[in-house]
Amino acid sequence: MKGAAGMAAALAMPSIVTAQGSKRYDGKTVRLLTWSDDTGLAVLNHIAKPFEEATGAKVIADRTGSTSEMVAKLRAAGDRPQYDVITLAGVGGVTLAADGLLAKPDLNQLPNLEQVDPQFRTGADGHGIGYLLWTGGMIYNTRTFSEPPVSYAQLWDESVQSRLFLPPATWTDALDTVFATSKMLGGDGRDAEAAFEKLAQLRDRLLTFGENPTQLVELFRSNALDIGGVYAPAFFARELANPEQSNMGATYDLEEGFFADLMYTIMPKSHPGDDDVVHAFINYTLDAGVQGVMAEAVLNGPVNTQAVMSEAARSSPFIIKPEQLSDKAVVHDKDFIASVREDWIKRYTQTLS
Amino acid sequence: MSRVGLMPEEGGGSYKLLVCLLAGIGIIIAAAPMAIIVIMSFSAAETSSFPPSEFSLRWYETALTLFSSDESSGSQAVGAALSSSLLVGLVVMVLSVAACIPLAYALVRGQRRLRQSMELLFTLPLVFPLVMLGIAFLLIAESLRWELGIWRLIIPHLALVMPFVLRNCMSAMQSISRETEEAAISLGASPLRAGLDIVVPLMKPGILAGLIFAFIISFNEFTITFFMYTIDQSTLPIWMYSRTVSSLDPSTLALSVFIILIDLVMIIAIDKIIAGRSSLF
């Protein structure tokens, strides 16, 4: 049985269900680690559940944590990971790959990769498979702003004093914020000195850090927040669709640009489940239909160029498609980010709290 | 002139006024968030604006369906999380109390120095930085490479409940006079029998309070469990966290009210058992 399934996977058959109608991965388990926020919930509903139905495999999901908590957990577990597959932000994949904790997926078992934009297929030295694009811009209050803000400089405006939020230091978006500040001051984004000096002015004007998107939703709904960034619209798919009630709007159309980060699915070394079903799962995340549904659900950019999306999603300003990544999109050099990460996180915290 | 007291029945003037005022502030600080959660859980609206304009039981219905319909997806299943929470709580409560009874006996009957140092030692878990403890337990558990199963959660919980259980057992033990034991021994009982047949039954209120206390603490523990849980062994607070962190829909509030009720029943039970004769800490 196991041999047969392995052979079938090796043949990389495009359809998942076998001819007999019995499901191919009956009795097999995939242990998935994903985010605790709404994006993780979407993974569960739009990837894990249909995958279970299509293949008969069982997906056990753990969705408690942020990318850095995932990295901490995997590091602590060392060579005895409890997960088969993990979705996480780009920098997390790079870190874990550098630690030597990741296995390289066999690209031959991922036929859907062919439909993926070549620049987003793999990363982290071949250990990460492109998943979706995480995009960050500014979130604003539609009651206060009749027109979306056009520059990050808006954060320093007198009128939004005590009504603004910034991303927490623990998130990659905080590094983006430093980058954006530097660009706003005319730098190339890497001039941290000047950026932190400018950010220091926000210390006493800040209402909160956006550690918890649900708290932010509540604060926007009650009209206590005006603006914040760099932050991902991904958390607010429901609210952005209904600005009358939520007061929330989002924009990428900023002078300094917006931020895009390729997220990965990764597979730890010596993971507990069978390789073939894990590959099938990763392949499934790249399916044109799945990518379209996910893009619509959490406003992430699809990496599959043929992603099947509704008309509304295709025209949605909140979902960045690969072809829209013009020069306005800042895609970090991950090595540079890895080199400044610790220092920037510390200084960001020190400057603002 | 009126008679004085801790809380004079009549009169008392500015003293009584101030006591009532401060106690009132304390009660408000303690109860306000819970009161709001309870009220919101009966809201009929989709959003969480306060105060709600209409009331209904709809979120309770949604919360109930969570228990019946959640079929698969491991740590998403609230039923599995609830049952492991209960299992951990039960084991923790039995073991901690069984260990604290002899300890309380030894400390109350023993030398003052032993008592002071042991009390200090068993207070430490209460005041330890839990985050640090969580990562330390996690690293130890991972480096030992043992298949701990549910004991991954039980072992750290045991340390956390000990301060509370010990205090309860000790205050119960303090009220037992030496003469009682002596009588039993003089009637021919062995020291062990005297302990089991005379002392333990007399400690009953403290023991029961300790049992329930251990269960409450374990049942609600979050921080260490957050580090120690695995995909197969998770608890209700972890499940609640992964649910509330993403979206605050009122069905979570309804579920919180359900947890508040469980805790409430247990606290009232403790209070009934010790009925003002002993203290909770």
Next chain:
Amino acid sequence: MSVSAHEGRPRVLPLPRRGIRVNALYRRSAPWLLCLPALLLITPFLAACLYMLRFSVSADTGAIDGFSLQAYVELAQPYFLRSVWLTLKLAATSTMIVLVLAIPLAIMIVTTRSASWRRVLTVVVLLPMILNLLIQSYGWILLLGPAGAINTALTQLGIIERPLILLFNEKGVLLGLVQTSLPLAVFPLMSAMRVVSQEYLEAASGLGASQWRSFADITLPLLKPGLISAGSIVFAFNASAFAVPLLLGGRRVRMLGLAIRDMISPLFNWSGAAAGGMVLILIITLVLVFSTWLVSRSSVRGVS
């Protein structure tokens, strides 16, 4: 067979050689043997403490390897020292507030005649400590948030123009600390109150002492050991707080617990976190030992 506590203790006649017999019981069962099960259960906790101590002097920040004091040296930065100062300040302030609120609360609970009212008060005081703080934080936001019930009411009454920022700063954290640690002070004080017998107070009242005088001269001194130990526990509990500053501080109030977590992730500086943890533990242990010494000194003086 079993003698219930409710029926009162059986009175027994003084027996010959009683001291010897009880001592025999105590000695034969050996105090350490009685302590053994509990010590066994707390061993993993002690192991975790030692593990942290070892990690804090590791040369590698991500694993135990070699010896170095680097992690401690690195703590001597404003980044960390500010957290230490903030932690001490907030823990001390919250302890003061808690004690001021806990004494009247304990008085009220102890003197409440009706059992059901006493139970309600007990539940109200105890629940905040054990209930999921994430949920409670939403409750606080709905009440105290910039657009919460209080700010809305004050604005509508025309008392304020801009909403008061009551959360996401030190005030919010202080409130949360007071709320969650209140039971740790109220319940020990309740048992200390029972020592303050009505007879003492009646004697004072017979001597013509006023309510305030008898409180200051009789109740407070008798409560002193209880106050010291309750205060030290509250201080220690709040100094190691993590969830409260995380959820009610808007991440802007970096108490030590939070600083330590930031070192674990996202900075992955585990030896630094361990060193920070050891500093925190040292502070807490010093406070506890000092208060134990204070209590034993005051009780020795009380006897003599």
